[in-house]
Amino acid sequence: MNIEMLIPVSLFFIFTALYFGALSVDVVGGTGPRQILSLLLLFVLYGALWFGLHKVIGGASSGFIIAVLIPTVLTLLALPLLARGAFMALGMRIQRHQSPAH
Numbered sequence: 688m689n690i691e692m693l694i695p696v697s698l699f700f701i702f703t704a705l706y707f708g709a710l711s712v713d714v715v716g717g718t719g720p721r722q723i724l725s726l727l728l729l730f731v732l733y734g735a736l737w738f739g740l741h742k743v744i745g746g747a748s749s750g751f752i753i754a755v756l757i758p759t760v761l762t763l764l765a766l767p768l769l770a771r772g773a774f775m776a777l778g779m780r781i782q783r784h785q786s787p788a789h
Contacts, residue, residue: 695755695758699734703729703766703770711784712781713782715779716779724777725773725777725779728776729769729770733766740762741755744758
């Protein structure tokens, strides 16, 4: 594992916690072990997408910002889609939690 992977890996855990905790989404269906497997699958998908973007974008340039930060930002923007795909792959859904009006 490169030192370049430390930035996206650390941001993955922060933004995943924010996505599932602060944005009031519910995981519908599945048991605890299946949800943990979905989170691991999400981590693998996140890493694969980041690595692919890093190879494509980073191969075109040698700057740190372009080679590391731009693939990280693009992958973080795709995190909700990756999460839906990972949870759907194991038979669960992610839904927005309907909050009552005040």
